[in-house]
Amino acid sequence: MKLDLRPLLAENIRVLPVDFLLPPPVEEDGIAANLYGVHFPSELLVQGEITNTAGYMRMSLSASIPYVAPCARCLEEVTGTFSFRFEKTVAPAKLLANVAEEDADDYVIVEDGFLDVDEQLLEMLVLEFPAKLLCKEDCAGLCPQCGKNLNDGPCTCSKQETDPRLAPLAAWLERHKEASSKDEP
Ligand SMILES: [Zn+2]
Ligand SMILES: [Zn+2]
Structure with a gap:
């Protein structure tokens, strides 16, 4: 989603609400190890706002997505909704040139008045998604000999x-x- 930040940059408004749906990562993209067997039946819901406080722009979003994943012990299906926060400083590309590489992750870049954070949101989803989900905390798992649940x-x-x-x-x-x-x- 390309977010139009021009009204915010022109300071016609101070708060830009953000609310959109993002298609989940697809397996063909080469899925991360922690997403093995994980299925996202619907889109990533992204909601929040970007604020402009005297030229300092801050993006504050929350994202959530329903998932179906195998239990790490018994392989039964686990369903739930995974949520994470996405908080960044919004900066023009030329300003970002002065930012140390290790801090670059704290920023998102606005180019020609537009901001596109789709890729970063999906990256964060892949990174933050739990590597081990359990159907219940005390899941007994499968018998290593006969495979019975x-x-x-x-x-x-x-x-x-x-x-x-x-x-x-x-x-x-x-x-x-x-x-x-x-x-x-
Ligand atoms: Zn289990
Ligand atoms: Zn057994």
């Missing part, structure tokens, strides 16, 4: 006889489990 109840694997070659390990694990549960308050 342990949220639906225990599987029979644990009842099966342990391979005798692994018996010492199993015994150690059992002791370790007891020891660590005793540590808990």
Whole structure:
């Protein structure tokens, strides 16, 4: 979305409301690792304002998008809405030349009276989106042996006889489990 900042730059207005929808990142763009398996069924809702205070322009937006993602432990679908804030100083390109590279992220550039932050918003969405989502905090996950979803109840694997070659390990694990549960308050 190209935002027309000319009325703001001319100081005809002091506050420019921002409200638009942005298509979500598509998989063909080469999706980031943390978005693997994540689906965005609708657009990114971007709302906020740009203010001009005696020539100092500040962009303050909030963005939110519904998602469908696999639980990191049991792979069941998790749905929700992810939101993030986008706060930047709006500056003309020529002014930005004097800004140190490490601070450049705090700025968005207005060119010929227009501002386009679509790319930066999508970048931020990809960066900030949680790498691990859980269907519930205490999700039991899948059995590593049979793949059963342990949220639906225990599987029979644990009842099966342990391979005798692994018996010492199993015994150690059992002791370790007891020891660590005793540590808990
Ligand atoms: Zn889960
Ligand atoms: Zn199992």
